[in-house]
Amino acid sequence: QPKFEKLFDRIDALKPAFIERLGQAVEIPAVSGDETLRPQVVKKAHFLVDQLSKLGFTDIQLKHLGKQPPPTSIPDLQLPPVVLSRFGNDPSKKTVLVYGHYDVQPASLEDGWDTEPFKMYVDEKLQLMRGRGTTDDTGPLTGWLNVVQAHKEAGVELPVNLVTCFEGMEESGSLGLDDLIAREAQGYFKGVDAVCISDNYWLGTKKPVLTYGLRGVNYYQTTVEGPAADLHSGIFGGVVAEPLVDLTQVLSSLVDSKGKILIDGIDEMVAPLTEKEKKLYENIDFSLDDLNAATGSQTALYNKKEDILMHRWRYPSLSLHGVEGAFSSAGAKTVIPAKVHGKFSIRTVPDIDSDKLTKLVQDHCNKVFAKLGSPNKCSTELVHDGNYWVSDPHNASFTAAAKATKDVYGVEPDLTREGGSIPITLTFQDQLKCNVLLLPMGRGDDGAHSINEKLDISNFVGGMKMMGAYLHYYAESKEN
Amino acid sequence: QPKFEKLFDRIDALKPAFIERLGQAVEIPAVSGDETLRPQVVKKAHFLVDQLSKLGFTDIQLKHLGKQPPPTSIPDLQLPPVVLSRFGNDPSKKTVLVYGHYDVQPASLEDGWDTEPFKMYVDEKLQLMRGRGTTDDTGPLTGWLNVVQAHKEAGVELPVNLVTCFEGMEESGSLGLDDLIAREAQGYFKGVDAVCISDNYWLGTKKPVLTYGLRGVNYYQTTVEGPAADLHSGIFGGVVAEPLVDLTQVLSSLVDSKGKILIDGIDEMVAPLTEKEKKLYENIDFSLDDLNAATGSQTALYNKKEDILMHRWRYPSLSLHGVEGAFSSAGAKTVIPAKVHGKFSIRTVPDIDSDKLTKLVQDHCNKVFAKLGSPNKCSTELVHDGNYWVSDPHNASFTAAAKATKDVYGVEPDLTREGGSIPITLTFQDQLKCNVLLLPMGRGDDGAHSINEKLDISNFVGGMKMMGAYLHYYAESKEN
Ligand SMILES: [Zn+2]
Ligand SMILES: [Zn+2]
Ligand SMILES: [Zn+2]
Ligand SMILES: [Zn+2]
Incomplete structure (x- = not known):
């Protein structure tokens, strides 16, 4: 792909630095569900501020959301701040808001992890990084920082203005975020043309997907x-x-x-299911075996791929x-x-x-x-x-992301929905009146909320290339 | 009742000392279900040994039952000892084994107690003693010690040989006790003629009962x-x-x-229910209101007294x-x-x-x-x-206990069964091949396993008089 040769080469070259950055972030046990670890969540916010600052992001703000609503065990517990920042502010460019969350699920060695969950382990043989947050969502979140760094070091201009919205309460109901988005819709987020969220996963382990619906x-x-x-x-x-x-x-x-x-x-x-929609499921790369592998059992309610996907989505x-x-x-x-x-x-x-x-x-x-x-x-x-969320999978954002995926992975992504919900998707769409794209980095077997959470290095690197290419294709698109 | 005048007067006179003894025992948080409190359970066993020794009991033995079977959190956790002792060893007298348990249910102020559960509070107005174990089963257990003391100080000879079997694991399944009873049936317990257990309650709050059946x-x-x-x-x-x-x-x-x-x-x-048995329920002092008071609700499945009692018993x-x-x-x-x-x-x-x-x-x-x-x-x-247990409510033990009850409370006791089980009842009956009597001291509203467990002072005193009189009537009986 000569179009992104300089950028992609730089991402490959920076791989050790990017793994190093992720490792530093994983070391902070930012468990939003454990009130006693709240200082660690705040510490991780400050770590991000430091990184953003070094990379040349501007207008960096820690937005405080006030006290956590009851019930809390710790009185007057403050919610973790939302980290807002910009890279570029050129009125002639489109503006893309990227969302990620820096808090993580609880984890401890006693749960059965093979290695310390808050000490990232790089498995050279399996070419993966294991640790809490590697795939959910610290890996994808730092991916955006890395994409900016790679552009700078490759001497490639970032084709859009980037706005970051990184929250620290996602694993605990995104408390306070809805209000912040509503408040900043005409403030910090004014002029945002599209939102990109990288906080879900491929359906399986081999084929990249773009996600256009959530239950x-x-x-x-x-x-x-x-x-x-x-x-x-x-x-x-x-x-x-x-x-x-x-x-x-x-x-x-x-x-x-x-x-x-x-x-x-x-x-x-x-x-009702239309004939057209029914056909969509036939082409998705998925099988009963994938479901059984994911549950570690033979407890599926349906045998046919289409039935499984429809009942999930x-x-x-x-x-x-x-x-x-x-x-x-x-x-x-x-x-x-x-x-x-x-x-x-x-x-x-x-x-x-x-x-x-x-x-x-x-x-x-x-x-x-x-x-x-x-x-x-x-x-x-x-x-x-x-509420559920369903988007048009052929709008400018999805089209740009599909091209980017093809460039990186050599295949058209499957257009998928998900059975779970990411409530903030709908909030962004409704409050900012713009399209939201779900652009997953990790694989379906990453174990986001389980023991031994991991992110394959190929997905980390491929994901960042995809993010970068997406920004370019989206910038070139005619629609908004 | 001139027959027991000296004994009963002495019990009345010793009331302050008996309340003091119970208060000392209640202060030891002997919660058998909390492994970390096991040393306190053992401490309470030693407290009893000390008391028994001062009162002139002989052959006092702490029977160790070995390790608590898995699962335990504390490795090699020892079961609390069973306290065996005798008072008198006259072959011309009958021998009565009295059983009690010195361990208690968990309790903490935060559960909603009005006063510290392990600091006995004497409510002078309501004439009751509040604290964990007052009624279950430390009050009745120390009652036996007090009965012996009252006999001694009144100069009345104890009419039977007394054997004590006090365990510290009742609230946690009486682990190890079955084996001990089997082992000692021809050892320490040889020659026991009757067993008396005071570890249940009146059906209501006014009328004394004797209990002849358990589910x-x-x-x-x-x-x-x-x-x-x-x-x-x-x-x-x-x-x-x-x-x-x-x-x-x-x-x-x-x-x-x-x-x-x-x-x-x-x-x-x-x-099947016989007409004769059916009639038994008609005379029991109990009503729907009693049930509703006990549950603090209107959730009874039956309105008629007889139906409630039969479905309970x-x-x-x-x-x-x-x-x-x-x-x-x-x-x-x-x-x-x-x-x-x-x-x-x-x-x-x-x-x-x-x-x-x-x-x-x-x-x-x-x-x-x-x-x-x-x-x-x-x-x-x-x-x-x-297994369930049902006894003949007209055998020598029950007849003696009924006379004792009449002497103390002026009424014939109701003959009741209970819905719950006291498994050790059956073990004593089967292993020692003798009758077991359940002779309750406290009232139905004592809150044995709840907050604010209490024992009315009148039940404490009346119960001890009843225990004492029972020993005399049983000694006089022809059977056995
Ligand atoms: Zn996530
Ligand atoms: Zn998550
Ligand atoms: Zn008891
Ligand atoms: Zn009990």
């Missing part, structure tokens, strides 16, 4: 309460109505073992997560729990309306509970919701 | 496993068979919200306790748990056979699971079982 999620909690306090089953077993028995009846009515949601009215809200699903308030440890406690909360969530897709869904869920649970004739009380509440 | 308990665990590790419901929801969905279906098939067990074949094993019940391996905290985690254990237990009554019951339970769970057509694996195991 939403509505999380529910059904509470059944009866006795004033937990009771001993010897004394009260058989004479009181047990909340957990009632809850189990309600939970068992939500979904069957084949994955079919048993709540009336949901299927009717799902956008374009159909709703209902999962039971657990019960709060009941006995949950090892051993044999003979308690009758007095108040139990059943947790479940529904993954949403076009055209499910969140409010209407909640009404259907509540009506269903109330109806099932009423039939039990129990003296206990039952209520179902929406804990949180985040 | 047994079979504790089960149904495990469903599928994926190799927990999965993210965004990525895998809708495409894998969720173990918790399958488990919920199985658990929902066990019992309905009216308390009816849905497993075939169990009802047929229950001894003479019918089996099935309780769901919880799920291990699923999400169980506050908040909203979107996990698909890979391996979940549903915990439930069945309270057993005459003539349910434990092995046959286990077979019925396993067959039922396997059948329900098979119908689901799930690719996951399901198995159900018996975690532990303890």
Whole structure:
């Protein structure tokens, strides 16, 4: 690809420096979900400020988001800052906002890691980097810094103005970020033409993808309460109505073992499958074996690739997560729990309306509970919701990214959706009124939230080349 | 009651000393379920040895039971010792073994106690003693020591030989005690004519009871496993068979919200209700209001006193306790748990056979699971079982205890059974081949395993008088 020869050569040459930078970042245990580690999250923000500053980014700002809303264990706990910065401010160029998060999931050696999770291990034989955050999302985030460095050192002008938005609370619900984006839409983010998020993964391990859709999620909690306090089953077993028995009846009515949601009215809200859409799934590089490899089991509900993909991407699903308030440890406690909360969530897709869904869920649970004739009380509440997102996979951003992918990997990327949600995608789209592109760097087996999280060096390097090329193709595009 | 005037007067006079002794014992946080507090459990054993020694008990032995079986957090954790001792060894007298446990349930101020649980608080207005162990079982246990002291100081000869068996592991399954009783049946316990256990409670708060029956308990665990590790419901929801969905279906098939067990074949094993037995329940001092007061709610499954008592005492019940391996905290985690254990237990009554019951339970769970057509694996195991116990409530021991109760409280005691199990009852009966009497000291609202555990001073004093009088009446009895 002579078009990007200088840039790509420089990225290859800088590989050791880029691995070194990622290693430094991984060493900071920026676990947003562990309040006691909050100073480390802040430290990582300052590390990024330092790096951005050295690379010549300007207008670097640490945006403070105030106190973390209750419940917190540490009083007056401050949210980690959002790191904003720019590279270039040329009105004749398009402006691309790149989002990433510098916080990470919890990790400790005792969980079963082969090496210290916060000491990046470079496996020379497998050509991968192992450590918490390598793929989610410190690797891709530092990738943007590296792309700028490579342009500078290669003497290639950056074809767009770059704006960074790096948050430190993504793994804990992106608290405060929605408000910041709304506030800065006409402020720091004014003039942004496109948003690029690199915080998801290839579907499998071999073929690059671009992601144009995400399911939403509505999380529910059904509470059944009866006795004033937990009771001993010897004394009260058989004479009181047990909340957990009632809850189990309600939970068992939500979904069957084949994955079919048993709540009336949901299927009717799902956008019908067209013949055109159906064809899309046939070409995706995926198989039952990939699913089984990912689950480490033979527990798939479908055998056909198309069915699996459609049920992951374009159909709703209902999962039971657990019960709060009941006995949950090892051993044999003979308690009758007095108040139990059943947790479940529904993954949403076009055209499910969140409010209407909640009404259907509540009506269903109330109806099932009423039939039990129990003296206990039952209520179902929406804990949180985040809408689904679907983009046009042939807009200027996606077209530029597809060209970039072809240049780097030699193949057209698969156009995929994802089963999970990245709620901030929708916020950027709605608040900045522009297209959002999901441009994944890592592979489907990177283990983002698991032990031994890794990023293949080829994906790191390939990803940065793709990011760089994308900026050029997007800059050249006619549309916005 | 001129018969026991000297003894009862002395008990009244010694009340302050007895409260003082109980206060000292309560101050030692002998929580057997907290491994880190094991030294405190041992300390309390030594406290008892010291007290027994001062009172003139002989042949005092700390019986060591060896290491606590796995799983333990502390390696090589020793079980607390059993405290054996005698008072009197006259071959012309009957010998009564009194059992008690000096360990207690966990407790901490943060649970909601009004005062420090391990600092006994004497409420002069309500005339009660509040603290962990006051009623379960340190109060009744020290009661036996006090009875001996009162005899000595009143100059009344103890009418029987007394043998004490005080254990420190009752709240944690009485580990090691069965073996000890079997070993000492022809050793330390040789010649024991009757066993008296004061470790349960009046049915209500006003009328004394003697207890002649206990339900047994079979504790089960149904495990469903599928994926190799927990999965993210965004990525895998809708495409894998969720173990918790399958488990919920199985658990929902066990019992309905009216308390009816849905497993075939169990009802047929229950001894039929005779007209004579039916009449017994009519005279018991108990009401729906008592049940509602105990549960702090209106969650009773039956309105009639007789139905409540029968379902507590003479019918089996099935309780769901919880799920291990699923999400169980506050908040909203979107996990698909890979391996979940549903915990439930069945309270057993005459003539349910434990092995046959286990077979019925396993067959039922396997059948329900098979119908689901799930690719996951399901198995159900018996975690532990303890048989039911029913005694003749008109044997020498019960007759003596009834007379003692009448002398102290002025009423015939209600003859009750209990819904819970005290497995050691059956062990004593079977190993020592003698009758066991359950002679409760405290009231039904003492809160044995709850916050603000208390013992009314009138029950403490009345209980000791009853214990003392019982020994005399039993000594005079013709049987045995
Ligand atoms: Zn991420
Ligand atoms: Zn993540
Ligand atoms: Zn007890
Ligand atoms: Zn107890």
